[in-house]
Amino acid sequence: METSMGVWLALLLGLFPALGWLLWWWNDLWYALPLKFRYSSTGTRLPPGHLGFPFLGEMITFLWYFKFLRRPDEFINSKRRKYGDGEGMYRTHLFGSPSIIACFPSITKYIYRSGDVFIVKWPNVDLMGKTSLGAVHGKAHARIRSYVTNAINRPDSLRRIAVHVQPRMVAALQSWAHKGQLKGYSEVKKVTFENIGKLFVNFEPGPGLESMDKLFNGLLKGIRAQPFNVPGFAYHHAIQCRKKLEAIFRVELEKKKKNGNGVETTNDLMDGLMQIEDDEGKKLSDQEIVENIIGLVVGGYDSTALSSTWALYFLAKFPNVLEKLREENMAACKNKKGEFITSEDLSRMKYTANVVEETIRMANIAAINFRLATREVEYKGTNLDYNSRNVIEIKSDIIWVHIYAGYKIPKDWKVILWIRYLHTNPENFDDPMCFNPDRWNKPAKPGTFQVFGGGSRICPGNMLARLQIALFLHHLSVGYKWELVNPDAGIIYLSHPIPVDGVEIKFSKI
Numbered sequence: 353m354e355t356s357m358g359v360w361l362a363l364l365l366g367l368f369p370a371l372g373w374l375l376w377w378w379n380d381l382w383y384a385l386p387l388k389f390r391y392s393s394t395g396t397r398l399p400p401g402h403l404g405f406p407f408l409g410e411m412i413t414f415l416w417y418f419k420f421l422r423r424p425d426e427f428i429n430s431k432r433r434k435y436g437d438g439e440g441m442y443r444t445h446l447f448g449s450p451s452i453i454a455c456f457p458s459i460t461k462y463i464y465r466s467g468d469v470f471i472v473k474w475p476n477v478d479l480m481g482k483t484s485l486g487a488v489h490g491k492a493h494a495r496i497r498s499y500v501t502n503a504i505n506r507p508d509s510l511r512r513i514a515v516h517v518q519p520r521m522v523a524a525l526q527s528w529a530h531k532g533q534l535k536g537y538s539e540v541k542k543v544t545f546e547n548i549g550k551l552f553v554n555f556e557p558g559p560g561l562e563s564m565d566k567l568f569n570g571l572l573k574g575i576r577a578q579p580f581n582v583p584g585f586a587y588h589h590a591i592q593c594r595k596k597l598e599a600i601f602r603v604e605l606e607k608k609k610k611n612g613n614g615v616e617t618t619n620d621l622m623d624g625l626m627q628i629e630d631d632e633g634k635k636l637s638d639q640e641i642v643e644n645i646i647g648l649v650v651g652g653y654d655s656t657a658l659s660s661t662w663a664l665y666f667l668a669k670f671p672n673v674l675e676k677l678r679e680e681n682m683a684a685c686k687n688k689k690g691e692f693i694t695s696e697d698l699s700r701m702k703y704t705a706n707v708v709e710e711t712i713r714m715a716n717i718a719a720i721n722f723r724l725a726t727r728e729v730e731y732k733g734t735n736l737d738y739n740s741r742n743v744i745e746i747k748s749d750i751i752w753v754h755i756y757a758g759y760k761i762p763k764d765w766k767v768i769l770w771i772r773y774l775h776t777n778p779e780n781f782d783d784p785m786c787f788n789p790d791r792w793n794k795p796a797k798p799g800t801f802q803v804f805g806g807g808s809r810i811c812p813g814n815m816l817a818r819l820q821i822a823l824f825l826h827h828l829s830v831g832y833k834w835e836l837v838n839p840d841a842g843i844i845y846l847s848h849p850i851p852v853d854g855v856e857i858k859f860s861k862i
């Protein structure tokens with residue numbers, strides 16, 4: 353009896369570690385092992401790394417660094433320590449897919465430029481709409497994109513937008529001074545949404561806009577959530593929000609159609625989308641118009657609001673920067689006699705532009721970006737002198753020569769472009785965690801600054817975002833002073849980086 357108990361105990365004790373080992377290597381055995389066999393004869397291999405547990409992959413490790421330790425860059429640093437540089441590529445399993453992480457400028461640049469092979473694949477893209485700019489490909493993408501870029505990212509449109517957005521910014525800052533103490537993030541969000549509402553669909557501030565703001569917040573939360581369409585889950589709630597938003601925009605679209613099909617109405621973004629025609633004179637369908645408006649608000653709303661909020665935070669932490677910024681902005685409005693600043697004025701304000709670039713570099717709103725490999729790709733790196741990479745090793749008196757033949761990116765694997773690490777890696781930016789706008793007096797090293805993504809998908813709102821932040825900095829610096837209520841507040845990194853207190857500030861007129 354005692355003997356059989358002992359056998360069972362030994363079996364159990366052996367079984368648990370064996371099971372643990374199997375689970376730990378499950379995804380590697382399932383996804384990577386067959387590929388390793390296939391590649392062994394070619395001399396190429398998968399990038400180093402670990403795919404982790406079934407279904408979860410390395411999600412727990414990712415959350416450990418991003419959510420619990422709140423040291424997001426250690427996620428990549430720990431891989432570099434464990435596996436070496438690996439050309440800035442590591443295999444992993446994240447967000448439900450086997451993936452290759454790309455975190456060095458050379459490889460991210462290569463992926464962005466090879467847009468025909470590495471296509472965009474956002475998680476939960478159905479929430480934005482299957483016909484929205486971020487979801488469509490090829491001709492459909494080019495057609496909508498060229499219109500959107502013209503409407504929001506070219507000098508003449510920016511000139512017009514600069515005039516439109518300033519009154520709301522000025523009014524918002526005045527109301528902040530009346531309040532005295534406020535949460536920067538929620539206040540910046542309000543004014544950003546009011547401006548976007550006006551520019552995109554000619555909506556005026558009021559209760560209608562406020563409830564839409566709530567719906568968009570619900571939608572945004574779902575985009576970053578696990579896609580469980582079950583009541584109580586963020587994704588399910590986001591679908592409900594999306595349906596309501598769609599209904600609101602459809603009503604607006606019908607109104608515009610009645611008032612002359614968008615031709616002589618308000619000249620907002622929806623009017624413009626109603627006018628686009630392809631080579632055969634075909635216009636966008638109602639569904640395409642509505643989904644693109646939703647997609648553009650999703651792309652441009654929180655990202656711009658978060659960046660402006662980070663500007664408030666950094667300027668409070670670095671008063672020397674605020675002083676220089678104020679000096680330049682005061683000088684710019686010396687001869688203005690009450691008129692607003694223009695986009696031309698801004699183009700001459702070098703230091704303000706530097707503060708904008710440094711803010712968006714350090715804010716790292718889009719920490720990662722996704723692509724999907726539509727075919728198998730061999731990446732040999734940028735240094736063509738492969739011989740210098742071959743490794744000679746002497747083991748047990750035998751000379752082993754490891755021939756470097758590059759890494760494979762397997763077909764149908766995701767590529768996760770780790771943009772954040774480009775901006776926080778000291779090899780790319782000196783003293784990267786220091787807010788130093790003067791570093792932009794000379795251009796960044798090639799490929800190291802990719803806040804807005806790259807290639808044919810580069811953010812079409814990048815100049816609009818810069819403009820809005822610069823205008824905000826202008827009115828803020830010339831008229832107000834503020835301090836952080838909790839200067840030592842920790843920072844949360846998921847779903848987006850923001851100080852835990854939402855940047856609570858004491859705010860007053862100068």
Ligand code: HEM
Pocket residue numbers: 472485486487497504647648649651652653655656659712717718721722803804805806807808809810811812813814816817
């Ligand atoms: C600081 C603010 C912003 C940041 C950091 C940001 C960042 C990004 C990034 C990283 C991408 C992915 C690019 C790629 O896949 O290569 C993107 C795409 C996009 N962004 Fe932005 N963005 C910002 C502001 C805006 C604004 C103001 C708008 C519009 C009003 C906008 C609309 C879009 C759209 C529609 C796409 C998809 C483009 C496509 O697939 O062709 N973004 N953005």
